[in-house]
Amino acid sequence: MHVRTFLKSLFREPRTLVPAVALLALGVGGFAWMLALHRSVMERSFSAPRPDRLVSLWNARVSEPQRHGTPSPGDLQLMRGFPGVFSGVAAYFPRHAALGREIPANVALDEVTGDYFNVLQVRPVLGRAFSAADDAPGAPATVLLSHRAWQEHFGADPSVLGRQVALDGEPAEVIGVLPKAFHTAHGTDLFRPFRWSDAKRQNHQGHFLRVVARLQDGATLAQGQAAMDQVAARIKELFAAEVPKEWLDQVRYGLNPLVDDVLGQGLQVLRLLRWATFLVLVLAAYNAAALLLARGLGRRAEMAVRSALGAAPESLRRQLLAEGAILGLLGAGAGLGLAWLCLPPTGRALSWSFPGLSWEGLALDGPVVVLALLLGPALGALCALAGQPGSRLSDLLRGVRQPGLAGPGRARRILVSAQLLVGASLLLGAFSLRHSLTQLLKADLGLDAAQVWTFRLQPRMKLAERSRLAQELAQRLRALPGVVAAGATNGLPMSGLRSDLNLPLADGRHLSPQARALTPGLVRALGFHLLRGRDVAATDTAASEKVVLVSRNLALEAFNTEDVVGRSLPILGEPFTIVGVLADLREFGPAQAAPPIFFLPMAQSEALWHEDLCLALRVAGPVSSLGPSPAQIQAVLREAAPGQPLAKYQSMEALLQAQLGPQRMALAFMGAFAALALLLAAGGVFGIMSAAVAARRTEFGVRAALGATPFDLLGQVLRETLRLALVAGLAGWALGLGLERLGRATLGALPEPPLHLGLLVVASLSFAAALAALLPALRAARIPPAEALRES
Amino acid sequence: MSEPLIRLESIKKVFTTDEVETHALAEVHLDIREGEFVSIAGPSGCGKSTLLSILGLLDTPTSGTYMLNKKPASGLKLADRARIRNREIGFIFQSFNLIGDLTVFENVELPLVYRGMPAAERRNRALNVLEDVGMSHRARHLPSQLSGGQQQRVAVARALAGKPSILLADEPTGNLDSANGESVMELLKELHRRGSTICMVTHDTRFAGAADRTVHLFDGRIVSEEEARKQHTA
Secondary structure, three states, rough: OHHHHHHHHHHHHHHHHHHHHHHHHHHHHHHHHHHHHHHHHHHOOOOOOHHEEEEEEEEEEOOEEEEOOOOOOOHHHHHOOOOEEEEEEEEEEEEEEEEEEOOOEEEEEEOOOOHHHHHHOOOOEEOOOOOOOOHHHOOEEEEEEEEEHHHHHHHHOOOHHHOOEOOOOOOEEEEOOOOOOOOOOOOOOOEEEEOOHHHHOOOOOOOOOOEEEOOOOOOOHHHHHHHHHHHHHHHHHOOOOOOOOOHHHHHEEEEHHHHHHHHHHHHHHHHHHHHHHHHHHHHHHHHHHHHHHHHHHHOOHHHHHHHHHHHHHHHHHHHHHHHHHHHHHHHHHHHHHHHHHHHHHHHHHHHHHHOOOOOOOOOOOOOHHHHHHHHHHHHHHHHHHHHHOOOOHHHHOOOOOOEEEEEOHHHHHHHHHHHHHHHOOOOOOOOHHHHHHHHHHHHHOOOOOOOOEEEEOOOOOHHHHHHHHHHHHHHHHOOOHHHHHHHEOOOOOOOOOOOOOOOOOOOEEEEOOEEEEEOOHHHHHHHHEEEOOOOOOOOOOOOOOOEEEEEHHHHHHHOOOOOOOOEEEEEEEEEEEEEEEEEEOOOOOOOOOOOOOEEEEHHHOOOOOOOEEEEEEEEEOOOOOOOOHHHHHHHHHHHOOOOOOOOEEEEEEHHHHHHHHHHHHHHHHHHHHHHHHHHHHHHHHHHHHHEEEEEHHHHHHHHOOOOOOOOHHHHHHHOOOHHHHHHHHHHHHHHHHHHHHHHHHHOOOOOOHHHHHHHHHHHHHHHHHHHHHHHHHHHHHHOOOOHHHHHH | OOOOOOEEEEEEEEEEEEEEEEEEEEEEEEEEEEOOOEEEEEEOOOOHHHEEEEHHOOOOOOEEEEEOOOOOOOOOOOOHHHHHHHHHHHOOOOHHHHHHHHHHHHHHHHHHHHHHOOOHHHHHHHHHHHOOOOOHOOOOOOOOOOOHHHHHHHHHHHHHHHHOOEEEEOOOOOOOOOHHHEEEEHHHHHHHOOOOOOEEEOOOOOHHHOOOEEEEEEOEEEEEEEEOOOEEEE
């Protein structure tokens, strides 16, 4: 009977119940959305069994603990010396390779240690995993296929095992296919063992490995860190004679859960979102309770009659609970619909931050739906109990201080202000992030990204050949119609390459700038700003005088002046003459500070790490002009570098946008949450002011009796709300600035937001609050005074 | 004889729900002269409060004529009625109806705020009336810090603050013990002696007798009027 009565009242009295259902839908929908998102991110990011036991091992400088570096093969051997802590320690190196001979495809290849899949505890669905023999020096090349690569490149052929494929022109035997559920965050297609020589295995020079370990059952992260401290101590012992003490003092090794590494900044954004969703749930429930209280206050007489007719308090409470539960169920249904609608655009936003993962088909799964359908009614029942007349919430909203009438009440002011404050903070955060992102896109990067197109090769050749190939490709690209400049480097700005180099100075100090190689033409192609001296030239060959271009900040750090052309820089023991000074370059993206950096002519860059060969070309014409077609570039490659697949052909601006992925994702989510917070704050103002007006009917009646016109009463409610909105807006401004600082700490060096954003937030919030309070204010103005006074 | 301050002629009040009409007042004729103290008595549901609401312009009659200060008070807009209430009428309620979050002083000055009176003048006027009712020493207190009798004194001060033409008191002693009730009645009598016009609804025959004239209502009609120590049938 209760249910039927309630459903009838829902349609008869939609003014209160529909907003309450909508609020619960927002809360439960947000919860379902976050849960679905969290499960998907975790499942799609690293699909090994018991991923919570997997950790990433890294090195870092004591002065820059957040910047995790890549260990060397020698480090890996030391890390394997703690079987009591780690059940296994493996390593991989992600790169790209050409698959096939005639028309090679560019594939993502992970070179791995032989025990890699043992550590991950992943077994192939076809064939076998790598054995120690596959990783031995001189062993025949073998390859494991990801499920996707098996489907895309081999037509899911079950007889693929034993087939020979060409990887970068070298044959390798397919020995297995990995399960469909297994994928890496960077979307690896193929896996191949390193097959290092014994010397390479002990090498401490090349730092390029990503190391993954599995903690023994019962072992803690603290024990893992203690093991890493021992690795650091051992390194200090090993190199005490060769490396200066201050450099060794900076050596640090550490570990963190693998998922943190895989998801990077995006995971921090997701963690912030989890809190935001929880906040939304609490706010929504609280506002729904306030709305139910407004309804309950209007039903006091009905409840009194039911009680007088013999209804036991338990029976009345059961009725309230049943009504709340139905309301919650309706809210949960609507919330699930909302979450279902929001998940596809969420997938798009996630792809900005986690481009290596597939976000297609992001959906609500069974457990999420069941949890939401349980949470909704429970929350609704709780709201109904909290919102019954005579409850604590009711007392707070009425501001009971008998004798005397209920007044505006400090508690009510605090409750409204708290919501508005949250709304203001999130709104300011979103506005600031949007502003910061716009500023970042306009920031001086030290290069001109417009009209620049880039692609990447991975030729397996010696430096002299590589340098010749780079110069020939640049020359051919320059001959294409519309191309005004072209050049090559071993790592494009913002491509993720980190190559710190120890640079001892004459005065005993050590710097660790980034080191890159380039060919003539790259400075012009990328629009680097040459502040002093000259660019590198074709005459800067392996046999000529060793020359170097340095960034302005490196010049200042090393020599305390920009005027360094002609001075000598000792690079790995050899003097290089500085021939040019470039403007500071935001090598790691617009959100990161520009690191000191130097560029060697490719022909003279024997000392540097060469994996990729990146080409950049600048086209003439309007900003919107397109670069050469992929077919034109492929034609150049066929002539100059047969067998090399075209990879990552994209504009420099796209690369720049991709660098801002976490920021863009944060902005999208923050924007959505700010809109939601504003909606909730408005809903909260509506709910609380509705309940307050209902609770204060007698007061409004008295005021009317004393001569308040309807306009006075309307103005009073609006004034009360606006005053709160103004105070909350200003407080939210301050809080938002704090949040925004936290955001900047999370998302990199974002510019400070201007003052007018705060004013905009206060104005927006006040407007939304006034709009939300309008209906309760109109109700207050229309209260018939005689009736209200009779009720007292 | 002077013109009455209030004149009700053939006042009817009918409350209509979906299918039922309730006649709360029928053919009520009533004159209240300036300086008069009238009490309205009668059993529950006889229409006393409805009559007081109509007199106080809180409600409108279904038919009939209401003249206040020689001006028709029927057919006015809500805002005009509020303005007249503010200037011409002072209310005293059974449950005091002080606003809990406002101090005694703020409660008293509230009608003057709605009148748009300058702050300095408001302050003087509010302090004066609080002095008159002997509550100036409690001006900064909240209603919850006062006894019932003190609260009703403040309510009287609030009713007086706007210097209204008439005070309408609805069971002013109904929520008070006998000593406080006596005290409040003494205050009303004192105000009457100083020239205030008072119309009071009361159940209490002890206090009804304090008025110059008692009007008896029954089933929405005036069944008798009696003057103090001199009784006649209407």
